[in-house]
Amino acid sequence: MIALQQVTKTFSISPTTSFTAVDNVSLTIERGTMTILKGPSGSGKTTLLALIGCMTRPSSGRIMLQGVETSFFQATDRSEGFDSSSLPERFLTEIRRSTFGFIFQQFNLIKGISALQNIMLPAYPTGEQQPVVRQRAVELMEQFDLLRHCNSPVEWLSGGELQRVAIARALINNPIAIIADEPTAHLDSQLSQAFMESIGLLKDSGKTVLIASHDPIVYNSSRADQVVEMRDGRIVQQEPPV
Amino acid sequence: MHHALSRHRNILDFALSSLLRRKAKNISLFLVYTLIIFVIASLIFFVQALKREAALLLAEAPDMVVQRMIAGRHDLIPTNYGEKISAIRGVSEVTPRLWGYYYDPVFQANYTLLAPDTAPPPPGSITIGSGVARNLRIKTDDLVTFRSYSGTPLLLTVSGIMPLHSELVSADLVLMAAEDFQAMFRMPKDVATDLAVTVANPRELVTVANKIVELFPDTRPILKSELLRTYDSLFDWRGGMMVVMLAVALFSFVIFAWDKASGLSAEERKEIGILKSIGWETGDVLLLKFWEGAVISLTAFLAGVLLAYGHVFFSSAALFSHALKGWAILYPQFRLVPTIDGYQLSVLFVLSVLPYTAATIIPAWLAATIAPDAAMRS
Ligand SMILES: Nc1ncnc2c1ncn2[C@@H]1O[C@H](COP(=O)(O)OP(=O)(O)O)[C@@H](O)[C@H]1O
Numbered sequence A: 001m002i003a004l005q006q007v008t009k010t011f012s013i014s015p016t017t018s019f020t021a022v023d024n025v026s027l028t029i030e031r032g033t034m035t036i037l038k039g040p041s042g043s044g045k046t047t048l049l050a051l052i053g054c055m056t057r058p059s060s061g062r063i064m065l066q067g068v069e070t071s072f073f074q075a076t077d078r079s080e081g082f083d084s085s086s087l088p089e090r091f092l093t094e095i096r097r098s099t100f101g102f103i104f105q106q107f108n109l110i111k112g113i114s115a116l117q118n119i120m121l122p123a124y125p126t127g128e129q130q131p132v133v134r135q136r137a138v139e140l141m142e143q144f145d146l147l148r149h150c151n152s153p154v155e156w157l158s159g160g161e162l163q164r165v166a167i168a169r170a171l172i173n174n175p176i177a178i179i180a181d182e183p184t185a186h187l188d189s190q191l192s193q194a195f196m197e198s199i200g201l202l203k204d205s206g207k208t209v210l211i212a213s214h215d216p217i218v219y220n221s222s223r224a225d226q227v228v229e230m231r232d233g234r235i236v237q238q239e240p241p242v
Numbered sequence B: 001m002h003h004a005l006s007r008h009r010n011i012l013d014f015a016l017s018s019l020l021r022r023k024a025k026n027i028s029l030f031l032v033y034t035l036i037i038f039v040i041a042s043l044i045f046f047v048q049a050l051k052r053e054a055a056l057l058l059a060e061a062p063d064m065v066v067q068r069m070i071a072g073r074h075d076l077i078p079t080n081y082g083e084k085i086s087a088i089r090g091v092s093e094v095t096p097r098l099w100g101y102y103y104d105p106v107f108q109a110n111y112t113l114l115a116p117d118t119a120p121p122p123p124g125s126i127t128i129g130s131g132v133a134r135n136l137r138i139k140t141d142d143l144v145t146f147r148s149y150s151g152t153p154l155l156l157t158v159s160g161i162m163p164l165h166s167e168l169v170s171a172d173l174v175l176m177a178a179e180d181f182q183a184m185f186r187m188p189k190d191v192a193t194d195l196a197v198t199v200a201n202p203r204e205l206v207t208v209a210n211k212i213v214e215l216f217p218d219t220r221p222i223l224k225s226e227l228l229r230t231y232d233s234l235f236d237w238r239g240g241m242m243v244v245m246l247a248v249a250l251f252s253f254v255i256f257a258w259d260k261a262s263g264l265s266a267e268e269r270k271e272i273g274i275l276k277s278i279g280w281e282t283g284d285v286l287l288l289k290f291w292e293g294a295v296i297s298l299t300a301f302l303a304g305v306l307l308a309y310g311h312v313f314f315s316s317a318a319l320f321s322h323a324l325k326g327w328a329i330l331y332p333q334f335r336l337v338p339t340i341d342g343y344q345l346s347v348l349f350v351l352s353v354l355p356y357t358a359a360t361i362i363p364a365w366l367a368a369t370i371a372p373d374a375a376m377r378s
């Protein structure tokens, strides 16, 4: 479970002016559910995802992570979890690697190397043995119907295939949660539907899913358990209501 | 520990595939790098080998040479000085030597003439160094004319040519009988160019030298150790040119390294952002860039040094022997004996591999210290 308690993120633009991108947000995300953040561009969705994904720290407030196992914290179901915003940098990286898998709007794949290697890339710095990682990557490619592109450079792949490679890459370190930022922005509606199907299957397999999007195909999806609407850094509406 | 090792392996693997991905850029980097190392290492090997050659030569030189001085200048020494010097306690042998230089106006070359004490060529004939033979285009049994002091030609038969691979200095050598030498320069029979003095106990050298000056205040004894110093500084002077070349090469290297390695392309910058966003730490990115730089600089360093070794010791430094070698105008053709100065090579290693690797890492470090969420937005 992820619980945000009065989280605020303020960017200082100049010594005298600052900008509050996320303003006093409290939100609970249950394990194994799908949460959609919707709202116009600039409403703070990406910033909120970055906060939850331990990519940046809140200016104030707490982000409690429960059920996350790390070398420094052995979680039990009874325990309250810990506040990720108070942890030192190296622990944040560790949590980010082991807990979250990220999917980006631009796919963020590296050109010139194979789809397989792209999928394996997040596992390299963890020090896991390559054959083990490769085995897992091949299984993911099979799961997402990518096997025939195993050794193709990614620039040969179609948009839908690129999106599936990006999903597979997000899964390589066996994360608890998947975080996707505008994942359908570069897909047509058919591919967007297919994407929601794949993500729905991930939820069914127990992953926690968190998507920021202003695409109706995403936020109207029947797969969503919770839809949170944001505007100017605040939550303006929540479905189902708390 | 196990994990740390396979982290290195994984990142090294990816570094190699990244190098292959930018083949054209990296091959040109490798070639320029290799070329510069090749030039510098060749110079180092070459001068080192010459120094060694000179040291070998001096090893055969006498412990002490006694010259006579007149008005501060070297003059011929009467051979009867030698009889009195050999009477000094500790002196085991005194040999009068006859030698000098001869300028050949036709071929515009300087030769070293020497009348050896042991096994001299019979009167009327000479033994010549390979350089002289090449210069005069003569072979054994040919006739040569040297101009004597009065301008009249002296006709000499070549009785032999010294082996090609002998030594640096022997290339311009002409050995002749004492009679011919004296006739050529109108030298009286009771004088010599200098005296070679052998002392049984090297620790007595200075004492013996002092006694000689006491006995003959118009002489100057020169010890071999002083000769060694002179040769050394001579090579250092020749090496002065080398230092300039070295500086130029190193300077161009720094510019090259800075220009080539530091310019992160937009694509590389984007890749660093992607790696950060999928969970790579700044340290992981730096390790990747370190391996990319290290692989290029290590292989190029090795290739450059090996090529230089072949160039200097197997092709006799064909590319710049004309610039540095040859005592006379002649350029001896000979094989340098391989010698490697570990210290100078280490200095070269440190001065090339370190700045290059730094030049690869620093810009990557600047690009990699962006916050991961910034990478997420890019
Ligand atoms: N590093 C930053 N410095 C200053 N302002 C920022 C920074 N990151 C985001 N913002 C601002 O925060 C607001 C919210 O951005 P974002 O979270 O990307 O919104 P969304 O994803 O909903 O479009 C935007 O107005 C953006 O300009």
Ligand SMILES: [Mg+2]
Pocket: A042, A045, A046, A047, A181, A182
């Ligand atoms: Mg956004």
